[in-house]
Amino acid sequence: MNAANPTPDQEVGAGELASGHLPAPNATAASLLGFLHDGPQSGWELTAAVQNQLGGFWSISRSQVHRELKRLADSDLVETGEIGVRDSLPYRITPTGRDAFAAWVSNGPESATIRLPLLLFVSLGRHLDPDVLASILREQRAHQAALVREYSAARRQLEATDVDQFRLATIDFGIRTARTTVKWIDELIQKFEQIQP
Numbered sequence: 001m002n003a004a005n006p007t008p009d010q011e012v013g014a015g016e017l018a019s020g021h022l023p024a025p026n027a028t029a030a031s032l033l034g035f036l037h038d039g040p041q042s043g044w045e046l047t048a049a050v051q052n053q054l055g056g057f058w059s060i061s062r063s064q065v066h067r068e069l070k071r072l073a074d075s076d077l078v079e080t081g082e083i084g085v086r087d088s089l090p091y092r093i094t095p096t097g098r099d100a101f102a103a104w105v106s107n108g109p110e111s112a113t114i115r116l117p118l119l120l121f122v123s124l125g126r127h128l129d130p131d132v133l134a135s136i137l138r139e140q141r142a143h144q145a146a147l148v149r150e151y152s153a154a155r156r157q158l159e160a161t162d163v164d165q166f167r168l169a170t171i172d173f174g175i176r177t178a179r180t181t182v183k184w185i186d187e188l189i190q191k192f193e194q195i196q197p
Contacts, residue, residue, distance in 0.1 A: 025077070025104050028060060029068045033077060033093055033101040040081055042088035043069055053167060056147070057174065072097065122188065134192065141185040147178040 025033060035041065035049050043066045050060050069091055072078040077097035081090040093101070118140050125133050151174040158168060 030104040036093040040090040040092040144181045151175045
């Protein structure tokens with residue numbers, strides 16, 4: 001077993017603690033450990049924090065959060081606090097959880113797999129009715145332009161608070177990605193219009 005590069009079945013989502021070795025959390029579990037560095041949070045609060053801070057860049061459902069928190073607790077990477085308002089159960093990261101998070105971070109991010117349905121439609125565009133493809137592109141352009149406005153507004157709100165530069169950098173990525181996508185779609189629409197009979 002290679003502890004530095006565990007196979008997916010060796011990773012914890014959270015998994016078993018090997019004797020003397022820290023489990024390697026999967027990306028979802030590790031993201032929760034990262035957010036718990038900010039202090040104890042319930043599953044609902046963690047889901048909201050991920051959605052508020054990462055939005056469209058990192059998807060996570062409430063059921064995933066609760067499943068991962070249970071596994072993390074079973075692996076002693078987090079511990080529960082006292083039940084609070086509306087039966088919320090706060091979780092806090094343990095020293096072992098901090099070590100597991102640090103070990104996960106030391107390996108760097110995994111290769112990203114980009115799964116964008118728009119690219120599939122464009123790739124298969126030769127098989128689509130040109131009017132259908134044009135409509136899809138206009139709809140996606142409007143969506144991306146709305147994201148630029150949404151992310152820009154969120155950035156202005158964050159700047160008015162005592163937010164760290166890391167969160168601003170994340171939202172800047174969203175703004176730039178959406179702007180680039182709008183420009184790319186505009187270029188595609190122009191190209192397609194030129195080749196239409």
